[in-house]
Amino acid sequence: MQCIARLTGDRLIPECETGPLMEAAAGAGGLVLFTGIARPVGKDGARVDRLELDIHPRLTEKSLNDIAGAALCRFDISLAVAIHRWGEVPAGEAVVLAGAAALHRREAFLAADFIMDHLKTEAVFWKREIGPSGARWVEPSERDLADLARWKD
Amino acid sequence: MSLQTDIRSSERLATAPLKVSFFGRPSDVFGKTAIVDIPSDGLTLGALRRLLEETRGPEAAGALGPHVRAIVNDEITGADLHVIPGQDIAFISAVSGG
Numbered sequence: 001m002q003c004i005a006r007l008t009g010d011r012l013i014p015e016c017e018t019g020p021l022m023e024a025a026a027g028a029g030g031l032v033l034f035t036g037i038a039r040p041v042g043k044d045g046a047r048v049d050r051l052e053l054d055i056h057p058r059l060t061e062k063s064l065n066d067i068a069g070a071a072l073c074r075f076d077i078s079l080a081v082a083i084h085r086w087g088e089v090p091a092g093e094a095v096v097l098a099g100a101a102a103l104h105r106r107e108a109f110l111a112a113d114f115i116m117d118h119l120k121t122e123a124v125f126w127k128r129e130i131g132p133s134g135a136r137w138v139e140p141s142e143r144d145l146a147d148l149a150r151w152k153d
Numbered sequence: 154m155s156l157q158t159d160i161r162s163s164e165r166l167a168t169a170p171l172k173v174s175f176f177g178r179p180s181d182v183f184g185k186t187a188i189v190d191i192p193s194d195g196l197t198l199g200a201l202r203r204l205l206e207e208t209r210g211p212e213a214a215g216a217l218g219p220h221v222r223a224i225v226n227d228e229i230t231g232a233d234l235h236v237i238p239g240q241d242i243a244f245i246s247a248v249s250g251g
Contacts, residue, residue: 127249
């Protein structure tokens, strides 16, 4: 079992990550990868030019490891992935890569979903949407919290 | 003169600088970090919140209220812990998630 959880301040290019993740998934029957993209509009429909993601120097990466580790414990998977960008992220660029590899696809899909739901609500980031009307802090939505609740026993 | 020097020395010994970091909404008011003089034997997080707000001025009133949690030495806490100079202290608003 392997956990790949890290932060990057550089541009996150999914196609560059896929090769190493395929190698890490060797022996699995499937690799599910979800790419989260910085949206060009906010919840109210206002234009968003970029996100600013602030991180804690130690707790943010720990939260990624904890979430990926929880997926490894919960599902029958061989690989859990949580790679997250921080700093300024222009709209349209990738901000997160979440995924899992498993012998059978169902577990990989479930684990990737689990990782993403937890990243959206529990990962230690402080995020602002920046647009023509200024900056606005973003917090988990009701939908994000409802998605997270699906995993509570 | 000698007495004055002694008093100043005593005052210097009575306080020590503490670096505090801010994440999320509190950083709008306090910036990313601040250095504040606190009693050398420490103070509670509640007292530190009040000290920081008072030092910053009226626009900071309530900025470190109960909705803002603290991180002490990399542990998120809601308790009113006693903190001392040299500890790693941060105040954070609710995390945004990724």
